[in-house]
Amino acid sequence: MNNSVLNWLIYTSNRFPNKDAIVDENGGITYLEYRCKSQAIARHIIDITGGITKKPIVVYMDKSKEVLVSFMGIAYSGCFYSPIDIDMPKSRVDKILEVLAPQIVITTKELKPSFEEFDYDGDYLIYEEILPKDDDERIVNGYTARIIDTDLLYVLFTSGSTGIPKGVSICHRSVIDYTDWVSETFKITEQDSFGNQAPFYFDNSILDIYTCMKTGATLYIIPKKLFYQPVPLLEYLRNNKINTIFWVPSALIVVSKLKAFRNVDLKDTLKRVLFCGEVMPNKQLNVWRKYLPNVVYANLYGPTEITDACTYYIIDRDFSDDEPLPIGIPMSNTDILVLNDQNRIVEGDEVGELCVRGTSLAMGYYNNLEKTQAAFVQNPLNSAVPEIIYRTGDLVKYNEYGEIIYLSRKDFQIKHMGHRIELGEIETAVSSLDEVTLCCCLYDENKQKIVLFIDSDVDKDYIKEKLEKMIPEYMMPGKVVYMADMPINANGKIDRVKLKELM
Ligand code: AMP
Numbered sequence: 071m072n073n074s075v076l077n078w079l080i081y082t083s084n085r086f087p088n089k090d091a092i093v094d095e096n097g098g099i100t101y102l103e104y105r106c107k108s109q110a111i112a113r114h115i116i117d118i119t120g121g122i123t124k125k126p127i128v129v130y131m132d133k134s135k136e137v138l139v140s141f142m143g144i145a146y147s148g149c150f151y152s153p154i155d156i157d158m159p160k161s162r163v164d165k166i167l168e169v170l171a172p173q174i175v176i177t178t179k180e181l182k183p184s185f186e187e188f189d190y191d192g193d194y195l196i197y198e199e200i201l202p203k204d205d206d207e208r209i210v211n212g213y214t215a216r217i218i219d220t221d222l223l224y225v226l227f228t229s230g231s232t233g234i235p236k237g238v239s240i241c242h243r244s245v246i247d248y249t250d251w252v253s254e255t256f257k258i259t260e261q262d263s264f265g266n267q268a269p270f271y272f273d274n275s276i277l278d279i280y281t282c283m284k285t286g287a288t289l290y291i292i293p294k295k296l297f298y299q300p301v302p303l304l305e306y307l308r309n310n311k312i313n314t315i316f317w318v319p320s321a322l323i324v325v326s327k328l329k330a331f332r333n334v335d336l337k338d339t340l341k342r343v344l345f346c347g348e349v350m351p352n353k354q355l356n357v358w359r360k361y362l363p364n365v366v367y368a369n370l371y372g373p374t375e376i377t378d379a380c381t382y383y384i385i386d387r388d389f390s391d392d393e394p395l396p397i398g399i400p401m402s403n404t405d406i407l408v409l410n411d412q413n414r415i416v417e418g419d420e421v422g423e424l425c426v427r428g429t430s431l432a433m434g435y436y437n438n439l440e441k442t443q444a445a446f447v448q449n450p451l452n453s454a455v456p457e458i459i460y461r462t463g464d465l466v467k468y469n470e471y472g473e474i475i476y477l478s479r480k481d482f483q484i485k486h487m488g489h490r491i492e493l494g495e496i497e498t499a500v501s502s503l504d505e506v507t508l509c510c511c512l513y514d515e516n517k518q519k520i521v522l523f524i525d526s527d528v529d530k531d532y533i534k535e536k537l538e539k540m541i542p543e544y545m546m547p548g549k550v551v552y553m554a555d556m557p558i559n560a561n562g563k564i565d566r567v568k569l570k571e572l573m
Contacts (some may be wrong), residue, residue, distance in 0.1 A: 110142025123148030
């Protein structure tokens with residue numbers, strides 16, 4: 071019976087004690103070291119708290135293997151982790167600390183003074199000062215054994231519309247289910263190596279961290295600077311024999327845009343290219359597919375609230391540049407309900423909101439019952455027993471193959487000149503143009519204009535001429551803003567908040 075993700079660390083460190091578990095710029099850590107160091111951290115936590123379990127502990131460190139060791143240390147102690155981005159502004163960190171009220175902060179000597187600027191006066195654990203002792207495992211086992219699978223494993227903060235960050239709270243069971251699905255579906259073994267892009271405070275990293283831990287694959291933390299240098303990035307994948315990547319589309323697009331494949335051949339290296347987090351334009355995916363035709367490509371979809379992803383589509387046919395890529399079908403042990411405005415299941419190609427049912431659902435937003443109850447609601451199709459579904463706020467429809475097609479966020483659906491428009495549909499059309507790599511559409515309510523942001527200087531009339539063949543006149547952008555550099559947010563996605571400020 072798997073009651074916690076830690077069973078994987080124990081199992082894998084017994085099978086492959088000396089195999090590299092995680093490698094970063096400063097070298098690697100073996101599976102046995104991973105386990106021993108995290109048990110040492112757990113013991114220090116227990117010493118500080120006197121053994122109080124089920125409490126939040128913050129990790130405030132540069133992205134590195136030590137962050138993941140700290141995560142597991144916290145889990146071993148029976149508490150749960152919450153990473154805070156070291157580049158996050160003070161006002162937001164203070165809001166997070168108010169919501170979370172952490173017991174301890176794990177940080178480094180160098181970063182402690184920065185954390186002391188925040189509204190926090192609790193305990194610190196300094197990573198460099200933690201030394202393993204012989205009886206760590208024995209002491210820690212007493213706490214680990216009491217974990218049940220519905221105990222929280224982590225809280226990840228996402229932005230809230232009110233300005234108060236929402237702490238998505240995920241238990242062990244949700245991660246176990248998801249990781250089992252990933253490793254079985256993509257047949258991951260200890261022979262594989264992952265190239266991690268996602269920051270550890272972003273839920274895409276869950277796939278990387280736990281799939282490796284379960285299977286014994288090695289996780290390479292790719293230095294962030296390489297994501298601005300496609301050729302060295304591909305060389306890094308080749309030199310480290312990384313055969314699996316799970317990145318946000320924006321990161322994949324940087325590579326296809328500059329056709330870096332011409333300089334670095336990955337045909338014998340890369341086996342799986344998975345992506346999630348935002349729309350992947352087929353025009354860009356087609357470049358990847360052209361250069362690397364034998365790779366397994368998969369589009370995963372889902373918000374943090376359902377543990378990273380809940381639907382998937384393994385690419386199995388050709389798509390033209392202007393077609394949308396399906397987000398596919400539900401993962402196993404997950405049910406998707408597409409509900410219309412009357413809370414009924416949609417029919418045919420009717421548009422509805424994607425709602426999720428199943429073990430993957432978060433327990434809610436930490437210390438925020440009001441927001442939790444607004445998004446995690448009773449299944450309207452079940453009046454017999456309590457059953458919670460998560461309303462994603464994403465609008466979707468089914469195609470003729472019974473696959474789900476993502477249209478846009480509900481809040482990106484606008485009414486313009488009486489027409490109901492999904493801004494995502496315009497973006498799909500624009501991103502199919504050869505001259506455009508990244509684009510984003512927003513609606514200027516005051517001026518009643520659709521504003522298109524593009525990263526190319528292609529003429530406005532030319533865009534209009536091309537778009538006329540793909541979208542109706544009423545969907546035509548009223549303003550085009552040319553961006554030399556498209557702003558990208560901390561998770562690597564196009565930064566819509568920044569673009570809104572430029573409107
Ligand atoms: P996050 O919680 O930051 O992972 O963001 C989740 C949101 O990103 C979803 O609700 C969608 O709006 C969007 N998203 C995630 N994956 C995809 C995908 N494969 N295609 C289109 N949009 C996606």
